[in-house]
Amino acid sequence: MLHIVNKSPLERPSLDTVLQAGADGAILLIEDGVYAATRGNAVEDRLKKAMGTLKVYALGPDLDARGVADRLTEGVTVVGYDGFVDLVAEYKTNQSWL
Amino acid sequence: MILSILVNEGPYTHQASDSAYQFAAAALAKGHEIFRVFFYHDGVNNGTRLTTPPQDDRNIVSRWSKLGEEHKLDLVVCVAAAQRRGIVDEGEARRNGKDATNLAPGFRISGLGQLIEAGIQSDRTVTFGD
Numbered sequence: 001m002l003h004i005v006n007k008s009p010l011e012r013p014s015l016d017t018v019l020q021a022g023a024d025g026a027i028l029l030i031e032d033g034v035y036a037a038t039r040g041n042a043v044e045d046r047l048k049k050a051m052g053t054l055k056v057y058a059l060g061p062d063l064d065a066r067g068v069a070d071r072l073t074e075g076v077t078v079v080g081y082d083g084f085v086d087l088v089a090e091y092k093t094n095q096s097w098l
Numbered sequence: 099m100i101l102s103i104l105v106n107e108g109p110y111t112h113q114a115s116d117s118a119y120q121f122a123a124a125a126l127a128k129g130h131e132i133f134r135v136f137f138y139h140d141g142v143n144n145g146t147r148l149t150t151p152p153q154d155d156r157n158i159v160s161r162w163s164k165l166g167e168e169h170k171l172d173l174v175v176c177v178a179a180a181q182r183r184g185i186v187d188e189g190e191a192r193r194n195g196k197d198a199t200n201l202a203p204g205f206r207i208s209g210l211g212q213l214i215e216a217g218i219q220s221d222r223t224v225t226f227g228d
Binding site: 003004006031032035061062072081082085086088089094096098 | 113124129222
């Protein structure tokens with residue numbers, strides 16, 4: 001499943017919920033969710049640990065809009081909106097954790 | 099692939115309307131078909147033609163109308179959510195005794211069954227919200 005997270009880990013527990021649920025597949029961080037993909041943030045360790053079972057993607061335009069594209073956590077793949085569409089097509093199911 | 103999109107957040111709130119639009123535009127550019135865009139909860143506010151953002155700002159409502167016209171999109175506003183928030187077409191104005199309409203071009207008002215049908219008819223449904 002593709003898990004779409006659109007809020008900062010400092011604002012909502014949605015990313016933690018995905019990680020704790022032992023989800024597999026992929027996480028796509030969009031909107032304020034991209035803060036979770038930056039070096040030194042509060043969930044960095046947990047996100048890195050999850051990379052064993054989950055692929056982690058972050059939306060490039062939203063990283064750029066927040067000026068954090070140069071602080072990307074290692075192992076996170078940056079995609080554009082076309083990559084977002086490809087991920088939705090690749091995974092049979094998707095869930096926006098609102 | 100056939101896609102549908104659910105928008106649960108109003109325009110100019112956070113980013114869901116913008117994300118949904120960019121996703122829709124990217125999907126169409128890649129040759130996917132969009133079966134329906136369903137506007138629910140505060141998302142129905144994407145369908146009022148009376149919004150007047152500053153000229154140097156994006157016009158989220160007319161942007162949807164334009165994309166809808168270009169690609170013959172089915173832009174559906176939930177009737178119950180619309181009634182609560184004052185989104186009115188001619189039929190609703192007549193039915194509820196209102197003196198004006200404000201539904202933007204290319205949108206139509208219908209029921210929640212349209213969202214269920216979109217889920218059935220589409221290969222993927224993607225939700226954008228707050």
